[in-house]
Amino acid sequence: MPGPPDGSAAEGGGRGGLPRALSGLTTRGRSFLAAGAAAGVCSYLLGQPDLLRVAALLVALPLVCVVVVARTRYRAAGGRRLTPTRVPAMSQARVVLRVENVSRLPTGMLMLQDRVPYVLGPRPRFVLDRVEPGGHREVSYRVRSDLRGRYPLGPLQLTLCDPFGMCELTRPFDDSDTLTVVPRVERLPVVRLGGDAPGYGDGRSRVLALAGEDDVIPRGYRHGDDLRRVHWRSTARYGELMVRREEQPHRARCTVLLDTRRTAFPGEGPDSAFEWAVTGAASVVVHMLQQGFTARVVTDTGSAVPATWAMGAAGGGGEASEAAGVLLDALAVVERSEGTELSRAHEALRGDTEGLLVAFLGELDEAQASSVARLRRRGGTAVAFVVDTQEDGTAVEGPLRVLRTAGWSAVAVRPGDLLPELWRRAAGVDARGTREAAR
Structure with a gap:
């Protein structure tokens, strides 16, 4: 028999005694009790014995249901399977709920309910018919969020109710899962980025992997080593054949500066500039x-997301996918900062002397643009x-001029602009792949 879905399993049952069952009376059950009590009082005041029989029936029906639910003994295991656990914003994930009856008695009618945050949609509820001993039931639903973040799913709640709907007993399971909604990723064209720095000459283009210098410490010769790598000076010194160590590859670096200042990005919601x-x-x-770079994201607060460099692999192999997942998980919970300056980012990047730098900036004045330019x-x-926060485009003219004078390839971002086209524009390449003339 297949086991429950991935995730922690829990047990539930109808145990709890009469007090717990009485507290589980539904609105219908309480209404029957109130109507029975009213009929009994009327029977006494009016002297109608037939009305007393009706009162007894109205009171007895919910109480019998309470006793039946309280004496029901069953053990159920529940679990949840979330596929996938990480989704881009505006995409759906599928949740499969499984309930298994692990007792020797059949269950009554069950109501299954899962707790989900309101941003993922309405709370799912399912009604399950009688589950035979050793049997199981599976139901599924979908969740979708337009906002990135981490959202808890669960705990799962199983409700036992009688056929008349007079009494319900809810038993929560202790399992839960987390859905991570990461930012959407747009596919970018492979272009060669380069900046022209006035007074400094042409900017250097970073390659994917640069061959480093040989390690100056030789090692002993091993069978199969290339004889062209024999280090003769060390061989003469140690009296045995020594070879130079293999070249150590040097990975190119890319730092992405993300401006998170609340004052720099007006608007809220999934379509906002931020x-x-x-x-x-x-x-x-x-x-x-x-493309094989090592990468990281640094915010205006000076914090790195994540704290260490993520290493990629050319061709988008498993190493690159794992590193991308770590970065996307971190970006899923990036929030706006209350700062107004970019000085902390300048301090965090002061020690970086090499690598590609890509900045996503909000509203800037010329002083802040000068800080970024350095x-x-x-x-x-x-x-x-640079995100243009004004419809006329005048807000970014000064900052763009400051950045371009310092050798940056600065591009204004306006509503409706597509990132792949902006990426080509930053490299000076048009949509046909030909390099545009320098402006």
Whole structure:
């Protein structure tokens, strides 16, 4: 017999005694008791014995249901299977609930209910018919969120009720799961980024893996080593054949600066400028990881997301997918900051002397733009996407001029712009793949 879905299993039952069963009277059951009591009083006041029989029936029916539910003994195991556990925003995930009767007696009618946050949709409820001993039932529902974040699912609640709906007993299970809604990732074209820095010469393009210098410490010769790698000076010194160590690859780096200042991004919701910036940062880091770069995200607060570099692999292999998952999980819970300056980001990136720098920025004044402009290292490549918060486009003219003068490839982002096109524009490439003339 197949086991329950992945996740912790729990047991439930109708045990709890008469006091617990009485507290589980439904509105219908309480109404029957009230009507029976009223009929009994009327029977006494009016002297109608037939009305007393009706009162006894109205009172007895819910009480009998309470006794039946209280004496019901069953053991049920429940579980949940969430597929997948990580979904992009505006995508659906499927939840499968499984209830198994592990007792020797059949159950009555059961009501299954799962707790979900309101942003994922209405709370799912299912009515299950009688479950035979050793049998199980599976039901499923779908959840969808337009907002990124981590959302708890559960605990699962199993409600035992009588056929007349007079009494219900709810027993929660102790299992729960977490659905992670990550930012959407847009596929970016493979282009060669480069910046022109006035006074510094042409910017250098970063390759995927640069061959480093040989390790100066030789090692002993091993069968199969290339004789061309024999280190003759060490061989003469130690009296045995020594070879140079293999070249150690040096990975190119990419840092994505994400501006999270609340004052820099007006508006709320999944279509806001800030959510566009988070989506852009997620798309760039995933793209660079697939190209073999090591990548990280740094916010205006100076904190890295995650705290260490994520290592990619050319071709988007398993290593790149795992690293991308770590970054996306971290970006799923990035919130807006209450800061107004970018000085902490400048301090966090002060020690970086190499690698590609991509910034997603909100509203800037020229002083803040000058602070960002100093983040670009001599001869390095830096790209900035500045969100235009004004419809006339005048808000970004000054910051763009400051960034471009410092050698940045700065692009204004306006409502409706597509990130792949902006990525090409930052590299100076048009939609046909030809390089545009420098402006």
